[in-house]
Amino acid sequence: MSALPVDPAPGPHWDELVRFWEESDWPEGSKVEIIDGIIVVTPPPGAPHNRIVEKVHRRLYTVVPEDWCVYETQGVAHPARGRLYVPDLVVIPERVMAELEGGESAPLTAAELVVEVTSPSNASYDRLNKAAAYAEAKVPLYLLIDRFGPGGPTVTLYGEPSDVYQELQKVRFGEEIHLPAPFDLTIDTSVFPFG
Template sequence: MTAMAPADRDFPWTEEEFLALDEIADRVELWDGDLRVSASPTPWHQHVITELLIALRLPSRERGLRVHSAINLRLKPNRIVIPDLTITSAIDFHERVVPSDLARLVCEVTSPSNAATDRVLKMHYYAEAGIPWYLVVEHVTAGLWLYRLEGEKYELDGVAEQGETLRLVEPVTAEIRPESLLP
């Protein structure tokens, strides 16, 4: 479940204050001055992301790209999110925050507590940041919904449910079957 934190603070957080938190156990994102704290993902969620990362690792390297799980991604000043998975061009591995112009694809795995955030708000944020591809993995079935940025919004590019294959040609070439992601 996502919550605003800390509850007793009545003024916005700056990016500098956010970064001063250093590494903490919770997933903390900065959304326009507000901190959003999420519980650690479930083992199911983590398994799906790991399998997806494995499926995209070699195709990413073949294109000179890298795939990462749970990195700090700066969409704009004072908006730093943590996508479940991100494919980027070359990044500085010593920097805590990756600029969004290096992201080629972001992926979110929905859960009952965040499905609307991933399908609406984060989709809008990623489009606004100009990230070319957005992949949504549906909770329980691992259905895959791939979106391509057209202008200022995402258009559906492909869908794969159980028994089907999602074929990516950009930013990497890969075929993914939803059932291959499941535990």
């Protein structure tokens, strides 16, 4: 993981940072995000990570409203806080995506659900930085699939954002977790690989 610090305030610094993020030749398959004004490069996720993402993605498409979409590689930006994330999954209304041009990022505030699956190199970002940012942007639901939780693999659903999220439900791998309306979806985490 590498980082390039910059001033996270919106304006010319943000524009320069995003331009650098867009135009640089990052290692193929890596995830490149701007977290609190710092460019963070993480290696491509491994097979267990991708298998979990695929299983959740498939389940979400059975319940999302017709005018919403589920994306795996969509950047979501919160320029006022120096943030540009590429969540493992993000649910965004199609009308928002239709207004974007080229490689433009969607506004983080438009997300209805964000799903992150931890990797060894990014677990603390997913647990702390991203949870705080998603709550601040008022993303209604944040599903954290923490393969490397301190007490073992867990899945936590956060919601009711204000300054922070409320923990709505937390289960160990192997148990079921339920996403409330508008999803009304139960996910059986026993299908998640432990490795």
